[in-house]
Amino acid sequence: MHWQRILVGGTKGAGKAIADRFLRGGGTVIITARSAPEEETESHFVRADVSTSEGTTKVIPEMLDLFKGVDIIVHNVGGSSAPSGGFITVTDERWQQAINENLFPAVRLDRGLLPSTIERGSGVIIHVSSIQRTLPLYHSTLAYAAVKAALTNYSKALSNEVSPKEVRVVTVSPGFRETAAATRMFER
Structure with a gap:
């Protein structure tokens, strides 16, 4: 079978891997990101x-x-840039930014792409959450952790809805990965 996979957030760190x-x-591999891949790639980049x-x-x-839908969607986008200092430093704007970066991309893209996956009769959606959804680092990633918990709950609810239609929805919650984004978090 010729799989069509979209990777949301696929030019750096774990996404690149x-x-x-x-x-x-x-x-077919389709990658979306804010910045282009640093190296030449055979993937289709948006x-x-x-x-x-x-x-x-x-x-x-x-x-x-272009592709008449996708078979596998991996939502790997997200992150945190909130300052350290705990709950008092997390403004409304930082909360909204955390939601926009870590939850809404999956919600919006699933809403737009999932109907074609259901129509195909099978597919997989993978939401990359975080171990922080249950083990938050409150002093530096409170909003990020809370929104990743929301993503995990959304993923479970979506799975319950679409699994009878032969579409699997799973959440993976990796632990610490040494990436540029992780290094920036520890430097805050």
């Missing part, structure tokens, strides 16, 4: 900031028009 593995597995509705609105029609 997932993209490289997908490419070795064959099929530059979009999926933390905005405009970014997801750009991605969805391209996936449906």
Whole structure:
């Protein structure tokens, strides 16, 4: 079978590693990110900031028009840039930013792409959450941890809804990975 996989957030860190593995597995690999891959790649790249509705609105029609849908969606986008200092430092704007970066991309892209996956009769959606959903670092990642918990709950509810339609929805919650983003978090 010729798999069509979209990786949301696939040009750096863990996302790049997932993209490289997908490419070795064959099929079509579509990567979205705010910045282009640093190296030449065989994947189809869509530059979009999926933390905005405009970014997801750009991605969805391209996936449906060019590829007629996808078989596997990996939502790897997210992160935290909130300052350290605990709850008192997390402004409304930081909370909204955490939601926009860690929850809404999955919600919006699933809403736009999942109907075509259901129509295909099978598929997989993978939401990359975080171990912090249950073990938050309250002094530096309170909003991030809370929103990743929301993503995990959303993922479970979506799974309950679409698994009877032959679409699996799973959440993976990796522990610490030494990436540039993780280093920036520890430097805050």
